[in-house]
Amino acid sequence: MSKKLINTMIVLLTAILLLAALALIIVMKFNPANDNKEQEPSIEEVLKVSVDVPEITTNLKNDQYVKISFKVQTDGKKAKEEFTKRDFQVQNLMISELSEMEASDLQGKKGQQNLEESMKIKINELMQSGKVVKVYITSYIIS
Template identity: 50%
Template sequence: MKNKMIRTMLIMVSIILLAGVVTLVIIFKTEHTQKKSSPSIDEVVKSSVDIDQMTTNLKDNHIVQISIRLEANDKKAKEELTKRDFQIKDMMIDELSEMTSKDLQGEKGKVKFKTDLKNRLNKVMQDGEVVNVYITSYVIQ
């Protein structure tokens, strides 16, 4: 009787320990995957495309000079963005022509511009997607 109880307790303790080890392995693997999911700066540079400075009118007749850098999710998407340079500039002009200088002066306006541009670009992208839009130069006159 005692022997049976000891064996049952050992089996239960073994199962609990095994469950704990499996849980720890899953937690550490998940943390490692999450840390690795954000790209390094070298990866960002390799998957980015610069859009040269352009000058256009805003809705309130002010002028903006702006340059951006688009970060794609992979090499194919970067190549597609390079080919779509003229479409990107057209979309930028469309977006900016609906904004006033006041809209662009604050952080909210810049974030809105970047988000709207990213969403428009992702609608036409066939190979991958735009992950981030960075404003690299910006002057309003």
């Protein structure tokens, strides 16, 4: 083989290896699955900063009623303490939001997720020390 062909092959192989190494580094560095595993709190940590909201029974917009309870995860102990002190405001907020909804708004997974997200946003507007990370519906009955 000619010397020029051998040099070209070496350069191409080196370039391919460098590109493969770069691609591997990028995939490992920016993979969101790796980030979430490191940052996810344990269940014990979640429970330490969570508050149970007692069951609320209220009328919906269409004259049906709902019995619903929540568990609210905050981002720390100070936020949990503030949330506990604001329990009457949170319950008022939840009753107000539910009174504007119809039973069909709460149906299915999408309806529940929308309510959880809406509650999170509204409660965070009240909070001054920390924030609500997640709202979980722990039980509900529509009648």
